[in-house]
Amino acid sequence: MSPPRGRTRLAAWGLAGAMIIAFLLVGLLSMSLRHPVFTYRSGAGPTPDGQSAFPSSGVTTSAAAGDPTASAEQEPGAAPMSAAALSARAGQGPVPASTAQDCPGATTTVRNKDQLSAALGGANPGDVISVADGIYTGNFTADRPGTLERRIFLCGGPGAVLDGGNTDTGYVLHLDHADYWVISGLTIRNGQKGIVTDTVKGAVLQQLTVTGVGQEGIHLRRNSTGNLLLANTVNNTGRVTPEYGEGIYVGTAVGNWCALTGCRPDESNFNVIARNSISETTAENIDIKEGTIGGVISGNTFSGSAMTAADAWVNVKGNAWTIEGNTGAESPRDGFQTHNILLGWGDHNLFRNNTATITGRGQQSRPRLR
Template sequence: MAPGVYVGQFMTQITGTKEDPIFLCGTAAAVIDGEGIKKGYAFHLNGASYWRLVGFTVRNSQKGVMADGTTHSVFQGLRIHEIGDEALHLRTFSSDNLVVGNTIWNTGRRREKFGEGVYLGSAVSNWRNHTNNKPDKSDRNIVRGNRIRATAEAVDIKEGTSGGQIIGNIFDGSALSGDVNDSWVDVKGNGYLIEGNVGRKTPEDGFQTHQILKGWGINNTFRRNTAHLDGGRGVGIKLTSKPNRVTCDNKISGGRLTNGGCS
């Protein structure tokens, strides 16, 4: 993409292959502008896999980058901002994708409650709409090395998803609305590794687990994270479902490490 502003909402259903992925690349000066924060997806991979979205800017849409039924795709070095709801959403059985080195800010411009940075899967209340009432198994996605300041969770991991990794990200919670959005990361899925992340500023906790649906929100591991609560009223890692593991090499300032023990 040459530098410039590309106005509109863009969608593709064309799929690449492992041997020949499809690249859409640009610098920060190449801007996809979705024409308004109240409706639409600025860029939509709709059943399209093996894509590489690299380096450009996405702004001014209800949702920034949406992936439905996408596998083996890479979202790298994007700048996503001025978004009505969530910035980057992997949904509807979108698995084995990599979200790396992106910068996300000024989400939730339409409604703060829905302003997640990176959103994995679908809430159980939306399975009827997106997955024929089946769990949205958007599995084994990796979210690594991103910088995120969002009005809702920087990373929201939904029930029904498994086996992902949230590694080496930097979270700024200064924009968290503090209503239901009171942590950097919510883990409602199973078997995630949350490692080496650094967070600052939160109204409540740094990281949380939840059991929204029986059998979910378990077997997750929190390792080598650093939580600076900066006035938050809670703990670094709050476990409201079990079993989950918090290792003792997590670091905390401004409060307690966890509401449970570490090992």
């Protein structure tokens, strides 16, 4: 005897429904493996010195499913991490001391842009270039190295203004393989970028005012290592491209490694950013990129009042950075964030003794997967 037609139809629908549910469960499991959502509890993972890297409150984070930038950014990141990067831990690197360099007596004094360009182009170890008060319009480059024992100095007061003349293109001051320079006291303004270092070791940028630029204020990149950024004022960045309007930017995003560092990490390592005042940036006050290790961010003052393209003062994607003794206010969301842009990066960073006034809906520190 055959079953009633209605019961047969019900059984068929039940079987179809079970198959649909099973298919959805498999899809959800696959999605969860590719785009994990997790809750980070700060007490679970002490830093190398035994202190918790994040405040005691829990932080919930998630990776956005289907983020089109995630897969694109990771293509150049196939290069293996160096042994130094794998073993890096906060506080263990050869970082420079946070000590200002006194400008010696001038060996050359410049009073116009042509004299300045000539002095930069002909500089030798031990030279001291004094920049008289005035406006020097143009894009200036230093590409001759000093030595640790005989630095090259470029010194002036706030009234000595290097003006790029255009926020759409050009670097106001470009240090290109210019090791052991000291840039002190000047005002840098009105360029696409304020100061850019390419493959620079042991430079000191101190007591500068960097303001009114189209993108980032100061950028250390192309394996610029062991440099000191001390007691600078950086503000009013991102006037043309808000998403690139960081105050201080260290390293290179993985998507640009092939263009700038031969498809390998930009190892702009062991740089120190200390006692700077950073405000009115449209992007992060400080952005630390994947590929960098062992730096220090200490004693700085942050403000997020002008941020439109970021949601934290400090974003750390490198490894083994120490972030301590900083004070921030007016963040649109969080104070400090870490991001795992690439597997193995964004880890072993130490946050301690920071003071954060959060006016947005976020938290003092927030780790994220990306």
